[in-house]
Amino acid sequence: MTNELPDELSFKRPKGEQLGEYLEEFGASLRPGTMLPSERALAERYGVARMTVRQELERLESKGLIYRVQGKGTFVAEPKFTQTQELTSFSEDMRARGMVPGSEVLSTEVAEAHEIVARELGLGVGDAIVRIERIRTADGEPMAYERAHLPAARFPGLESESLANASLYEILQSKWGVRFAQALQRVSVVTLNDEEAARLHVSVGRSAFLFERTTHATDGTAVEYVRSLYRGDRYQVATQLTRSP
Amino acid sequence: MTNELPDELSFKRPKGEQLGEYLEEFGASLRPGTMLPSERALAERYGVARMTVRQELERLESKGLIYRVQGKGTFVAEPKFTQTQELTSFSEDMRARGMVPGSEVLSTEVAEAHEIVARELGLGVGDAIVRIERIRTADGEPMAYERAHLPAARFPGLESESLANASLYEILQSKWGVRFAQALQRVSVVTLNDEEAARLHVSVGRSAFLFERTTHATDGTAVEYVRSLYRGDRYQVATQLTRSP
DNA sequence: GTGCTACGGTGGTCTAGACCACTGCGAAAG
DNA sequence: CTTTCGCAGTGGTCTAGACCACCGTAGCAC
Numbered sequence: 001m002t003n004e005l006p007d008e009l010s011f012k013r014p015k016g017e018q019l020g021e022y023l024e025e026f027g028a029s030l031r032p033g034t035m036l037p038s039e040r041a042l043a044e045r046y047g048v049a050r051m052t053v054r055q056e057l058e059r060l061e062s063k064g065l066i067y068r069v070q071g072k073g074t075f076v077a078e079p080k081f082t083q084t085q086e087l088t089s090f091s092e093d094m095r096a097r098g099m100v101p102g103s104e105v106l107s108t109e110v111a112e113a114h115e116i117v118a119r120e121l122g123l124g125v126g127d128a129i130v131r132i133e134r135i136r137t138a139d140g141e142p143m144a145y146e147r148a149h150l151p152a153a154r155f156p157g158l159e160s161e162s163l164a165n166a167s168l169y170e171i172l173q174s175k176w177g178v179r180f181a182q183a184l185q186r187v188s189v190v191t192l193n194d195e196e197a198a199r200l201h202v203s204v205g206r207s208a209f210l211f212e213r214t215t216h217a218t219d220g221t222a223v224e225y226v227r228s229l230y231r232g233d234r235y236q237v238a239t240q241l242t243r244s245p
Numbered sequence: 246m247t248n249e250l251p252d253e254l255s256f257k258r259p260k261g262e263q264l265g266e267y268l269e270e271f272g273a274s275l276r277p278g279t280m281l282p283s284e285r286a287l288a289e290r291y292g293v294a295r296m297t298v299r300q301e302l303e304r305l306e307s308k309g310l311i312y313r314v315q316g317k318g319t320f321v322a323e324p325k326f327t328q329t330q331e332l333t334s335f336s337e338d339m340r341a342r343g344m345v346p347g348s349e350v351l352s353t354e355v356a357e358a359h360e361i362v363a364r365e366l367g368l369g370v371g372d373a374i375v376r377i378e379r380i381r382t383a384d385g386e387p388m389a390y391e392r393a394h395l396p397a398a399r400f401p402g403l404e405s406e407s408l409a410n411a412s413l414y415e416i417l418q419s420k421w422g423v424r425f426a427q428a429l430q431r432v433s434v435v436t437l438n439d440e441e442a443a444r445l446h447v448s449v450g451r452s453a454f455l456f457e458r459t460t461h462a463t464d465g466t467a468v469e470y471v472r473s474l475y476r477g478d479r480y481q482v483a484t485q486l487t488r489s490p
Numbered sequence: 491g492t493g494c495t496a497c498g499g500t501g502g503t504c505t506a507g508a509c510c511a512c513t514g515c516g517a518a519a520g
Numbered sequence: 521c522t523t524t525c526g527c528a529g530t531g532g533t534c535t536a537g538a539c540c541a542c543c544g545t546a547g548c549a550c
Contacts, residue, residue: 014503038530049505051296054531059489062307064429069465070531071513078429085330087486183486184309184323189434189452189477207434207452207477213486219543220314232434232452239484241332241428241458244304245262259533283500294535299501315501316543464513 015048020056027065027076036066036074064240084237087183087215089169090136090144099138103166106133108159110152117149120214120225128152130159132168135199136228142200143235146228154223168224178223183215187237190229200231207232260293265301272310272321281311281319309485329482332428332460334414335381335389344383348411351378353404355397362394365459365470373397375404377413380444381473387445388480391473399468413469423468428460432482435474445476452477 019042027036036042039057043050057074060066063086068074094101113121113129121129130152136144148168150158154176161171172178188210197204209230217223264287272281281287284302288295302319305311308331313319339346358366358374366374375397381389393413395403399421406416417423433455442449454475462468 016503040530049507051506052504055503057531061427067427067461067465068531069463069513070511071529072465073513073530075465084484085486087488180488182306182312182488185484185486186481187432187484188481189454191450191452205436205450207436209434216312218314220312220317220320236431236433239329239430239432241330241430243332243425243427245259261533285500294537296536297534300533302501313501314543315541316499318500 015046016052016056019046019048019053020059023056023060024065027060030076032076032078034076035072036076038073062240062242064238084185084239087180089167090146091167091169094136094138094143097138100140101167102137102140103163104135104137105163106135108132108161108163110159113149117225121149121151121222123151130155132163134163138234141234142231144228144230145196145199146226148224148226150224151222154221172223179218180223181216181218181220183213185211185213187211189232192229196229200229202231202233209235209237260291261297261301264291264293264298265304268301268305269310272305275321277321277323279321280317281321283318307485307487309483329430329484332425334412335391336412336414339381339383339388342383345385346412347382347385348408349380349382350408351380353377353406353408355404358394362470366394366396366467368396375400377408379408383479386479387476389473389475390441390444391471393469393471395469396467417468424463425468426461426463426465428458430456430458432456434477437474441474445474447476447478454480454482 023036023042030036037045039050039053042048042053046053057066057068061068065077066074067077088096091101109131110128111131112126113123115125117123117129118125118127123129128151130150132146132148132150134146134148135142136146152158155172158171161175163171169180173180190208190210192200192202192204192206192208194204196208197206200208209228209232211226211228211230213224213226213228214222215224215226268281268287275281282290284295284298287293287298291298302311302313306313310322311319312322333341336346354376355373356376357371358368360370362368362374363370363372368374373396375395377391377393377395379391379393380387381391397403400417403416406420408416414425418425435453435455437445437447437449437451437453439449441453442451445453454473454477456471456473456475458469458471458473459467460469460471
């Protein structure tokens, strides 16, 4: 199953992006610890500047797919579990874990923003927001209970979109041209109460992750504030940490 | 309290590193949303290439301190809570949160590596390891229960070091010249049993974070495998997520 | 007024080099 | 045989540009 690295880059797409994809696939087909071609070798092979190669290797390193040692080389890292610090939708996340994502919409309504939501979205208290309440499932089983809040003014008609088994991110992107850029996510641990436990099909008193995420688009504006409870017995996150000088 | 940006860079240290520190302090003194000088302006001011400025801005962006919008500029981000994806020791972490770190060493011993530890550290099963069991405190209160495993062959005499209120990272760095580079951290949620709850001074059945971390040095070798239980009622992590193209 | 366009300023991508810091290893010196 | 040193190859930092994509706005045409 040893992949081969293609020899050429096509036009019309950033060279680094293509190179990164090639390397990602190639690296995945190698045993951990294997040394990759040197930066200079890759640069020459693809007719690209070394800085371009390096930028892409940095991206892969921060994703935990490779590691670099000065004086020695660049190597394939141990296979990751699942990636945080990559901003993904629930659907993308579950597919990456090899499961089939689904949703059960509990409610979709327009409401007034209270203090926390207003602050996170950069709105005024009382401004209209769309609140979407869903149970997110993986392979048909409840995985998370999620409440998303979005500015109603920016997404008129969102409350009547069909979210049954659709990805909210895909809808926002195709209907409103939103491109997601970055998010701040806070993670805490909670013990589930009766209602929450019932929704997630687990027993009362079990532990769960509480994720609070505010997502920003490429223009810097806040697009959504989401509060999600993830089953602690089914979910785990992995983070790649790096040491700064 | 508006900081001023210094005008010059000293020799003998990477320019980018200094520039990054300047910008970090400067940004911290500004209101969120304030626009920073453009990349070209910074490059000219410090007599440095624009690529050097960009590299440093990328680092600050991934730390969640700034955000950039194409066509508009670079802006100061909302203040962060606390930073993950920055590889820090417990001591550094607590100091960054404004608390005083401490330790209570429960045991320090040389033992044989069992399967999991051996795999994580790249050793053989039965190889000698140093196991350090500590209660980590913040402002005198128990915050985490931690078990660290390190290869004994690499750190002879480590088991008799005084770890009472010292940072393990600082000892490894000063005595053995270890420079930490990167780590993979897995986070799960657990419910505390009797023994664990007692050690953390909380009641049985409460939720906690379980961190499993394998730390690598700059030469790529695994240096420690740590298993830590953090009180869920006192601890929270924040992560900066970015969207890849 | 309303709409369109051109333009200057921003970050995003990329080039073709340079020198430095570190590693591993083989050759020379002891 | 052991030690030392130099060298080739690696990643790390940095330069001085180039062009592209995108945003806001001022000015023009209607």
